[in-house]
Amino acid sequence: MKVVPTGGALGAEIQGVDLTNGLDDETVAHIRQALLDYCVIYFRDQGLSEEDQIRFTNYFGQAVEHVRKQRERKNKEIFLISNVKENGEEIGALGSHEVSFHSDLSYLKHPGTISTLYAVEIPSMGGGTQWCNCYAAYEALDQNVKDQLKGLRAVHRHYVEEQNPPGLIDHPVVRTHPETGQKSLYVGPHLTKYVVGMDRDESDDLLHMIYEHVNKSEFVWTHQWQLGDLVMWDNRPTMHRREPFPDTERRLMKRTQVFNADDVPFE
Numbered sequence: 517m518k519v520v521p522t523g524g525a526l527g528a529e530i531q532g533v534d535l536t537n538g539l540d541d542e543t544v545a546h547i548r549q550a551l552l553d554y555c556v557i558y559f560r561d562q563g564l565s566e567e568d569q570i571r572f573t574n575y576f577g578q579a580v581e582h583v584r585k586q587r588e589r590k591n592k593e594i595f596l597i598s599n600v601k602e603n604g605e606e607i608g609a610l611g612s613h614e615v616s617f618h619s620d621l622s623y624l625k626h627p628g629t630i631s632t633l634y635a636v637e638i639p640s641m642g643g644g645t646q647w648c649n650c651y652a653a654y655e656a657l658d659q660n661v662k663d664q665l666k667g668l669r670a671v672h673r674h675y676v677e678e679q680n681p682p683g684l685i686d687h688p689v690v691r692t693h694p695e696t697g698q699k700s701l702y703v704g705p706h707l708t709k710y711v712v713g714m715d716r717d718e719s720d721d722l723l724h725m726i727y728e729h730v731n732k733s734e735f736v737w738t739h740q741w742q743l744g745d746l747v748m749w750d751n752r753p754t755m756h757r758r759e760p761f762p763d764t765e766r767r768l769m770k771r772t773q774v775f776n777a778d779d780v781p782f783e
Contacts, residue, residue: 517531577630581595594770642760650735710723
């Protein structure tokens with residue numbers, strides 16, 4: 517196994533590991549450490565079945581069914597992200613449009629921890645995924661801004677109302693990673709609605725400032741997909757966005773999500 521950093525804001529390629537085989541404890545420990553060190557890791561040229569992807573995910577927690585319901589399928593832990601249509605109906609979620617920066621499932625009390633995404637079909641252009649290093653973005657803030665953010669919480673809510681739990685869910689604007697102890701920004705334009713206790717104009721101004729900051733090139737790395745890529749990321753210190761692609765082209769990705777009942781964001 518070899519870990520090759522991207523040289524960008526975050527991310528590393530893991531070489532020499534075949535995910536169609538079971539992994540020993542030492543290899544799993546090295547992969548986990550690479551994920552903690554680089555926040556996003558990826559494996560090229562993997563010919564994975566759904567069972568392979570679920571087995572790999574379960575080394576790092578419990579793979580669970582997504583809160584957003586999809587049509588009946590054999591492996592409920594697999595969530596399809598696709599613009600492909602069958603009989604006029606999309607087989608997956610998110611279509612072909614841009615999806616702005618977010619951290620998976622932040623609208624839940626127990627948000628996403630680790631996610632994986634496997635490339636089955638990719639378009640000839642567009643559809644890249646960008647990740648933001650929210651550790652680095654937080655560290656680069658002026659101390660007076662850090663002081664301003666201390667203790668603030670923000671409401672997160674999904675635009676598909678049926679996916680939201682009862683009541684409003686809020687999380688710290690700055691959260692602490694439970695394993696690394698590092699602080700990172702934890703708000704994004706796709707799912708964060710407003711800062712608790714501020715009037716809307718003040719909240720909007722603050723969030724806009726943060727979004728402009730995290731979008732700076734020094735904090736963002738783009739993964740250009742190849743068939744057979746499996747990308748794994750830690751949602752706690754990162755956000756990600758999907759670039760648009762032509763709806764005339766097919767894109768099919770298979771995603772898994774780790775659930776951790778003990779992992780509630782804290783400052």
